[in-house]
Amino acid sequence: MDIGLNWELLDKPLIWKNLFSNDNPVDCEVGFGNGEFLIHKAMEYSDRNYLGIDYSKKYYKKAIKTVEKAHINNIRLVWIEAKAAFLILVPDKSLSHLYINFPDPWPKEKHVKNRLLDKEFFNIAATRVKNGGEVIIVTDDPFYRDFILEEVESTHLWDSLFHKGYTDELSNYYRTKYERKWRSLNKGIYYMVFQKKRNPDLKYSIDKYEIDDVALNDFNPSLLHKIKGKVILKDNSVVKLLGYTIKEEGIQLDVLLKDGSLFRKQALFLSESENNNWILRIPDYVFSGCSVKTFTDTLKGLNK
Numbered sequence: 001m002d003i004g005l006n007w008e009l010l011d012k013p014l015i016w017k018n019l020f021s022n023d024n025p026v027d028c029e030v031g032f033g034n035g036e037f038l039i040h041k042a043m044e045y046s047d048r049n050y051l052g053i054d055y056s057k058k059y060y061k062k063a064i065k066t067v068e069k070a071h072i073n074n075i076r077l078v079w080i081e082a083k084a085a086f087l088i089l090v091p092d093k094s095l096s097h098l099y100i101n102f103p104d105p106w107p108k109e110k111h112v113k114n115r116l117l118d119k120e121f122f123n124i125a126a127t128r129v130k131n132g133g134e135v136i137i138v139t140d141d142p143f144y145r146d147f148i149l150e151e152v153e154s155t156h157l158w159d160s161l162f163h164k165g166y167t168d169e170l171s172n173y174y175r176t177k178y179e180r181k182w183r184s185l186n187k188g189i190y191y192m193v194f195q196k197k198r199n200p201d202l203k204y205s206i207d208k209y210e211i212d213d214v215a216l217n218d219f220n221p222s223l224l225h226k227i228k229g230k231v232i233l234k235d236n237s238v239v240k241l242l243g244y245t246i247k248e249e250g251i252q253l254d255v256l257l258k259d260g261s262l263f264r265k266q267a268l269f270l271s272e273s274e275n276n277n278w279i280l281r282i283p284d285y286v287f288s289g290c291s292v293k294t295f296t297d298t299l300k301g302l303n304k
């Protein structure tokens, strides 16, 4: 099995046994960066499995190479946004430990909405972590630390292992590149450990739709110009046709799709079945969220 998971092609939610070829417990790191923390853990605990999630393609590709070079077979990496990963890929109550080392603090007031570790994150995480399982977070930012403590507290789902919510030292905890950097500058480091005490009542999901092929009869492809570059919003989704290219096999549509926190660029193909009659088939591997539905409805609207 490859280290990097092409999640669109796999059964969802993931089946750990198929990915790791064993029934060992699964731990997860969100935002693995260069992958060194996962590698350290996986080497220390060869009887556990490690899933790494990061939304940076650059880090994803780099970390795959590093893990491959180290010949480690209990790590799998996936390139996807973290909340979307939990909702689409990670089976319910299946993680023992969830690590987040140096999450981006987004210190400016206008960027606070970008912080990953908000109440919603801890609610969603509580659906994927086993009862008694733990979330372990390390940050150098005292403001983000206090924000996290408030958000966790507001869920009533997690117990902190420390009286004041965090500790300045956690023995034997592996120090990543960020930790080494901040320590060399004498910055404080804060460790938080939360144990899951109960499941949330709320349900979170990214809905999938059954989407039929779209037949565009007597369609003039130059109409695509009308929607190119336009941002189309519907419910919690966004879609934008970035561009289109005429190819031998049809017209390639480059589309930006966003459903909740799941975003991706997708190439879709319009093929000509007979003169001026076109068909758009959404391949099985495409996650058919509301954005895909909105896109197909928009194309049908163009054809009216």
Ligand SMILES: C[S@@+](CC[C@H](N)C(=O)[O-])C[C@H]1O[C@@H](n2cnc3c(N)ncnc32)[C@H](O)[C@@H]1O
Binding pocket: 030, 031, 032, 033, 034, 053, 054, 055, 056, 059, 080, 081, 082, 083, 100, 101, 102, 103, 104, 116, 176, 177, 178, 179
């Ligand atoms: C500051 S770096 C820390 C990297 C690593 N954990 C370390 O300590 O060296 C934050 C990492 O989190 C990833 N990240 C931030 N927000 C994310 C999200 N919502 N979903 C997935 N990855 C995310 C970034 O791409 C980056 O790799």
